[in-house]
Amino acid sequence: MVEGPLHGYHHETYVVRLPRAAAGAEQVRWKCREPRPGLLWFDRRCFASEEQLLRALAGRIEGIPDLVPELAGTATPGLQRFIEGSTLGTLYGSGGEIPFALFGQIVSLFEQLARVKANSLDVGRTCKSADRPAEGDTTGFLERLILFTERDVYQRNMHDFKVLFYGLGLDGDSFGKLRGHVSGLTARPFCLLHADLHRENFVVDAKARLWTIDWELAMFGDPLYDLATHLYLMRYPAEQERRMTEQWCDAVESVTPGSSAGWEADLPKLLAYKRAQSVFTDVIRTALSLEEGRRTADGSPLVEAGDRIRKVLDAAAEPLEIAVPAPESVTAALADWLDERLRCP
Known part of the structure; x- marks a missing residue:
């Protein structure tokens, strides 16, 4: 009578129909979630x-x-109603x-x-x-988001993804350039x-x-x-x-x-940050998907992964001030990273 685990990146989720006495007047389904161990945030x-x-x-x-x-x-975390x-x-x-x-x-x-x-x-x-x-300190708010991406996504994963990051032209200077593109936000009341x-x-x-x-x-x-x-x-x-x-x-x-x-001036800056953030997220997730066994003899998943990465690099080229590598260079960077992972599991 338990359904799951349901698809999701952050949690392993199960759905259960509780007895009417526990669920209330209406018998509905509820979900119980547990964070997946070892996830990258x-x-x-x-x-x-x-x-x-x-x-x-x-x-x-x-x-x-x-x-x-x-x-x-x-104090119990509780069960959420399954919508x-x-x-x-x-x-x-x-x-x-x-x-x-x-x-x-x-x-x-x-x-x-x-x-x-x-x-x-x-x-x-x-x-x-x-x-x-x-x-109201919107500049300070965005700086904390950038710092998280720089420190907790880029730097924290440098040991495992250095070959790939550098092969794609992503280095520590990218964040300084990003800060220059998104500076000077208008103050707005928080919510x-x-x-x-x-x-x-x-x-x-x-x-x-x-x-x-x-x-x-x-x-x-x-x-x-x-x-x-x-x-x-x-x-x-x-x-x-x-x-x-x-x-x-x-x-x-x-x-x-x-x-x-100030939305007219600031919305493009926040969208630029989102495009830049996606580069590091998508590069890591795409690379890990290859490592999980989706690479075949003809190399097509490697090419498809390269195409996805080039798209996010192209979208963030301006705020990160990077030169987007040619398709074969992106594929080569992924292949080099995979080879290193095979040598050093």
């Missing part, structure tokens, strides 16, 4: 427990998973337009997030107070951010209600960063991206004036 984290955060947001944010009633208010339905990605693939009714619910979510301020939420934090940017609003984290139920799942990357910070991450991950058609930006501005300004200040 590519994003900065803020909250100690996703379940604690969901508990605190109940009644303040619509369309989020609730918890098993008997466990609410205890029945289909993800936006399943219904409307990357690059496709989102129907008006669902689009409006995403805008409403941004408005609700803008209402949640750091001093209004009593939830355990993983970051120390000294490591949190001052209220709660989901920080991972893509099509697979939205679930549409049978009544066409939109649910938002996977809150583990949530944080307090610059509201424009949440929009930038959303636009980058959603891949809206151009006209719908323009409408989302326009309606997002109206939504957050209606809650806290100044929340969209």
Whole structure:
């Protein structure tokens, strides 16, 4: 009667239908998750427990998973309700337009997030107070994101990926160049951010209600960063991206004036950071996928992996100030890295 493990990078997830007495009046399915051991983390984290955060947001944010009633208010992490339905990605693939009714619910979510301020939420934090940017310090907020990518993604994995990084022209100078491209942000009042609003984290139920799942990357910070991450991950058609930006501005300004200040100049900078961040994330993940046995005798997975890496390098060439290697050079860098891994398991 247990389903799983379900597909997911960060957790091993199982779904179970509890007896009615434990599940409440309505018998529904619940999910239990355990972090996968030995994972590489590519994003900065803020909250100690996703379940604690969901508990605190109940009644303040619509369309989020609730918890098993008997466990609410205890130290037990608890079980999240499994949201029945289909993800936006399943219904409307990357690059496709989102129907008006669902689009409006995403805008409403941004408005609700803008209402949640750091001093209004009593939830355990993983970051120390000294490591949190001052209220409205958008430059300090972005610097901490860049520093995480530099220190915890690039430098921490240098031992295992040095041959590949250097073969692709990615060195420590890249981050200094990135900082130069994204400097000088406008101050904006902070609020709660989901920080991972893509099509697979939205679930549409049978009544066409939109649910938002996977809150583990949530944080307090610059509201424009949440929009930038959303636009980058959603891949809206151009006209719908323009409408989302326009309606997002109206939504957050209606809650806290100044929340969209300077967006015209700052949104391109935050999108540039997202493109640069993806280089290090995608290079590592793509390389590891090859190591896991997807390379065949004709070398085609190696070529396909090279094509994926060249695309992310090309997208981030300007903020990182890198020369994108030729396709055969990218493939050669991957092959050299694989050979080194075989020699030094």
